[in-house]
Amino acid sequence: MIDRAAAVVCLEQTRFRWPGQSNDLIDIDELTLQAGEHLFVRGASGSGKTTLLNLLAGVHTPTAGVVRLLGTDLAELSASRRDQFRADHIGVIFQQFNLLPYLSTVENVTLACAFSARKRERAAESTEVKTAARNLLSALNLPDSSYDAPVNELSVGQQQRVAVARALIGGPEIIIADEPTSALDTENRDRFLELLFREAEARSCTLVFVSHDPQLAGRFTRSIELRTADDMPGDAADDAVGASP
Amino acid sequence: MNLLRIAIKSAKFRRTSLILTIFTIAISVALLLGVDKIRKESRSSLLNTVSQTDLIVGARSSPTNLLLYSVFRIGNATNNVSWETYEHFAEMEEVAWTVPISLGDSHRGFRVMGTTTDYFDFYRYGNRKPLVVDDGQRFDGVFETVLGADVANELDYSIGDEIIISHGLVSADFAGHDDKPFTVVGVLAKTGTPVDRTVHVSLAGIEAIHVDWQDGGRSSVTLDAEQALQLDLTPTAITAFLVGLENRAETFQVQRAINDYPDEPMSAILPGATLAEFWRTISTIEQILFVISGFVLVVGLLGMLTTILSTLNERRREIAVLRSIGARATHVVSLILLETLLVVVAGCVAGVGLVYGLLVLARPMVARRTGIDLAITWLDSTQLTIMFGVILSAVVVSLVPGVIAYRRSIQDGLALKV
Numbered sequence: 001m002i003d004r005a006a007a008v009v010c011l012e013q014t015r016f017r018w019p020g021q022s023n024d025l026i027d028i029d030e031l032t033l034q035a036g037e038h039l040f041v042r043g044a045s046g047s048g049k050t051t052l053l054n055l056l057a058g059v060h061t062p063t064a065g066v067v068r069l070l071g072t073d074l075a076e077l078s079a080s081r082r083d084q085f086r087a088d089h090i091g092v093i094f095q096q097f098n099l100l101p102y103l104s105t106v107e108n109v110t111l112a113c114a115f116s117a118r119k120r121e122r123a124a125e126s127t128e129v130k131t132a133a134r135n136l137l138s139a140l141n142l143p144d145s146s147y148d149a150p151v152n153e154l155s156v157g158q159q160q161r162v163a164v165a166r167a168l169i170g171g172p173e174i175i176i177a178d179e180p181t182s183a184l185d186t187e188n189r190d191r192f193l194e195l196l197f198r199e200a201e202a203r204s205c206t207l208v209f210v211s212h213d214p215q216l217a218g219r220f221t222r223s224i225e226l227r228t229a230d231d232m233p234g235d236a237a238d239d240a241v242g243a244s245p
Numbered sequence: 246m247n248l249l250r251i252a253i254k255s256a257k258f259r260r261t262s263l264i265l266t267i268f269t270i271a272i273s274v275a276l277l278l279g280v281d282k283i284r285k286e287s288r289s290s291l292l293n294t295v296s297q298t299d300l301i302v303g304a305r306s307s308p309t310n311l312l313l314y315s316v317f318r319i320g321n322a323t324n325n326v327s328w329e330t331y332e333h334f335a336e337m338e339e340v341a342w343t344v345p346i347s348l349g350d351s352h353r354g355f356r357v358m359g360t361t362t363d364y365f366d367f368y369r370y371g372n373r374k375p376l377v378v379d380d381g382q383r384f385d386g387v388f389e390t391v392l393g394a395d396v397a398n399e400l401d402y403s404i405g406d407e408i409i410i411s412h413g414l415v416s417a418d419f420a421g422h423d424d425k426p427f428t429v430v431g432v433l434a435k436t437g438t439p440v441d442r443t444v445h446v447s448l449a450g451i452e453a454i455h456v457d458w459q460d461g462g463r464s465s466v467t468l469d470a471e472q473a474l475q476l477d478l479t480p481t482a483i484t485a486f487l488v489g490l491e492n493r494a495e496t497f498q499v500q501r502a503i504n505d506y507p508d509e510p511m512s513a514i515l516p517g518a519t520l521a522e523f524w525r526t527i528s529t530i531e532q533i534l535f536v537i538s539g540f541v542l543v544v545g546l547l548g549m550l551t552t553i554l555s556t557l558n559e560r561r562r563e564i565a566v567l568r569s570i571g572a573r574a575t576h577v578v579s580l581i582l583l584e585t586l587l588v589v590v591a592g593c594v595a596g597v598g599l600v601y602g603l604l605v606l607a608r609p610m611v612a613r614r615t616g617i618d619l620a621i622t623w624l625d626s627t628q629l630t631i632m633f634g635v636i637l638s639a640v641v642v643s644l645v646p647g648v649i650a651y652r653r654s655i656q657d658g659l660a661l662k663v
Contacts, residue, residue: 050659059568059658080573087571092659094569097562100251102258114247115571166570178659 007068008173008206009033009056014065016051024063025051031224035173036204038197040217043226049210052226053176056208057090058082070173087116091167091205093177098163099151106147109133109165119170129169136165140195157188161195168199175200177209181216193219248576252583255563259556263584266549267592270635273542274596275603277631278624280538282600284531286619291524294438295487295516297369299496302326302334302503303485305510309526312519315346315485317439318356322348325482330509334488337502339495342367344487347451347480350410355396357410357444359451359480365391367489370438380404381431387449387474391431395441402429410444410454425454425470437618449478488513542635546642549588553581553646561657564650569659577654578647585643586636593632597624 009032016026025048033039043049054060055067058074059082067074070089074082086092091112099108110133113120123132134147140161146154151162160180167175177196181189193216200207209220217223256263295301295316303311304324313319335343344367347359362383365376381404384391392402402408407426427446435441453473468476490496496515503513564577601621608619624632 054658057569057659080575083568083571083573086569090571092569094565094659098566100255100563100566102254111251111566112570114251115573115576176659 006034007032008035008037008070009039009208010066010068011055012066012068014055014062014067016048016055016060016062026055026062026226028052028065033206033208033222035206036201037222038200038207038220039209040220040223041208041210041226042212042214042217042223043210044212047226049212049226050178053092053178053208053210056174056176057092058086084115088118089172089174091169091172091175093160093163093167093175093180095179096156096160096183098166099159101150101152103151104148105137105142105151105154105162106130106133108151108162109136109169112166112169116170119172121170123170133165133169136169136199137162139199140165156183157192160184160188160192164192164196164199168203168205171203171205173206175205175207177207179211180209181211182213248579249583251567252580252587255560255580256584256587259559262552262556263588266545266552266588267595269545269548270542270589270592270639271595271599273538273545274593274632274635275599276538276541277535277635278596278600278628279603280531280534281628281631282604282619284528284535287531288524288528290437292517292520293371294520295368295370297367297373297489298487298516299490299493300488300500300503300513301485301516301519302488302511302513305512308512308514308519309523311485311512311514312516312523314348315487316516318348318358318443322484324510325484326486326511327482327509328480330506330511331483331486334503334506335486337499339490339492339499340488341491342489344368345448345480345483346485346487347448347482348484350412350451350454352396352408352410352444353400355393355400355442355444357446357451359446359448359483361448364445367487368440370436370440374436376436376440377434378431379434381429384430384445384447384450386428386430387447387453387478388425388427388470389430389447390427390450391433391445392429393433393441393443393445394435396444397429397432402432404429404432408444410446412454425473435612448480448483452478452480542638545592546638549585549639550642550645553585553643554649557581557646557650557653560650561653564654565657565659568654568657574651574654578651581647581650582640582643585639589636589639593635597632 011028011031013030014026014028015024017024041049041052051060055062056069058067058069058077061067061075061082069085072085074085077085100111103111110123110129113123113129120129123129127135137147138144142158142161142165146158151159154162160183163180167177180196181192184192196207197219209216301311301315303315303322304326306323310320310323314322331343331345334340342363344360344364346364348356350357365378365383368376370376378391379394381391390408396402406429408429409423409426427450433440433445453470453476456473456476457468488499490499500513500515503511567577567580568574604619604621608621611619
């Protein structure tokens with residue numbers, strides 16, 4: 001029995017298509033994630049992975065159906081309230097270039113609090129925001145010397161870990177990661193995932209992780225696959241989405 | 246970290262192109278303010294060339310021509326005014342004082358003006374400032390001269406020096422009144438008016454050097470200076486005269502009387518009105534300068550627009566990151582507007598600095614050369630309006646990249662298009 005009321009993420013009959021398009025890019029009948037669940041979303045390019053993330057992040061609203069996060073139907077919020085919701089409750093990690101080159105490592109982490117008083121307060125519960133950022137960076141195995149250095153002196157692997165720190169600071173309930181390991185080699189990728197899982201679990205964050213790499217699926221508690229529109233004419237898409245065995 | 250700090254740090258990171266933009270805007274602002282300053286200073290300087298004189302009277306000609314030769318020593322009188330006519334008007338009961346002037350000769354490129362010592366008493370310039378003899382005294386004898394500040398300065402003359410006056414306006418030595426040298430007895434303080442470039446002698450002096458001249462050439466009979474002094478040196482004609490009235494309300498009445506004088510065709514002009522009219526003619530140049538400066542500003546703003554538009558692509562990542570942490574699309578627009586404001590305000594400050602810097606540097610030189618004391622004053626309302634206009638147009642211009650950034654951040658969402 002799925003407890004929808006307590007669900008962190010709840011999609012119902014969610015469809016999305018760009019204006020003027022004839023096919024739904026996203027067509028998800030039902031998807032529910034509880035707190036602390038780690039979902040792997042696999043899909044080839046063009047399968048709507050990014051669109052799904054934009055729907056979850058509240059950047060786009062579905063053409064039909066519901067995207068409910070933490071009990072809030074995003075479609076009922078105005079665009080700026082959705083942005084605020086994202087600022088307060090979601091951490092985002094991109095494929096690469098997560099960091100602003102003109103800010104130091106610590107500033108890049110505390111940046112997540114720039115638009116969210118909630119994150120600021122939560123990060124500064126027991127200490128200062130900056131110290132919270134340092135602690136996170138330290139937990140993610142980043143060397144002390146890099147904290148105040150320009151971020152472009154960091155390796156790609158380190159930069160991705162700084163992005164994780166930014167996504168985690170202020171304790172958002174949901175982490176959205178868009179192919180965060182695609183620029184990393186195997187060794188770095190494994191270490192990155194390990195750290196991400198560890199920190200997400202420690203905070204019982206719900207993680208939505210998107211990748212084209214099926215090898216990673218085994219590490220997640222659940223996984224779904226998005227199919228490209230070419231693969232699934234019409235409503236056949238329904239079958240493609242759902243909880244993994 | 247607020248939006249302004251992000252904007253500042255981001256702008257600093259891309260400073261090379263932005264500094265160039267700031268520089269272009271600074272130059273446009275400096276040009277606009279500078280032209281405005283020059284226009285105001287030259288206007289007040291021109292309008293203050295002569296003051297307290299109610300009428301300038303000469304042989305019939307256009308007002309501007311009369312003004313030009315009598316006040317600015319530019320061009321020539323079409324005709325002379327006979328001494329009898331001058332005396333007739335000088336004795337009118339409405340007339341408080343007159344100063345006759347006689348032009349036509351020169352000394353090494355400087356105009357020689359014959360007049361009376363009343364000139365030093367009644368001539369006023371600027372804000373009713375009288376002429377001051379800086380060094381020496383007024384002329385008294387026939388062959389004595391008082392030099393304008395520039396004449397003494399440029400030709401390096403001092404009290405006691407003897408100068409030769411050339412006949413006519415060419416400074417050729419063969420046409421000189423070399424048999425009758427003049428002694429420098431006084432040098433006037435700098436006025437910033439054409440007085441500075443004038444050699445002042447008495448009317449009798451002008452008469453004396455011409456006693457043995459006829460029809461613009463030396464006559465066969467030559468008289469030396471001593472002999473000339475024995476003659477009656479009352480002039481037969483003068484070039485023009487300045488008039489001060491007992492009652493300024495009678496200005497038009499006296500002007501009409503002069504213009505309608507039956508015995509000789511005469512013109513009387515109001516110096517203030519004619520100066521203002523003259524200013525309107527030449528201020529076209531200033532207006533053209535102003536328009537050109539305006540175009541420089543437009544170019545500067547377009548340069549800024551180009552810079553900001555070209556950075557939009559490289560800032561896509563930055564914008565996506567900011568959106569991902571919850572920045573609204575309007576925050577993105579604000580970021581662009583803030584950057585524009587930073588650039589244009591920095592440009593204005595640099596431009597004002599440039600103008601004042603140049604003003605401080607140029608001030609002594611301008612004072613020395615023209616006698617105009619460039620007042621270093623706080624920006625006046627016109628100049629503040631100019632700056633406000635610059636900032637406002639910059640903000641309007643930046644709405645273009647702002648709208649593009651807004652639409653893009655809505656469309657792109659969190660997709661990082663690299």
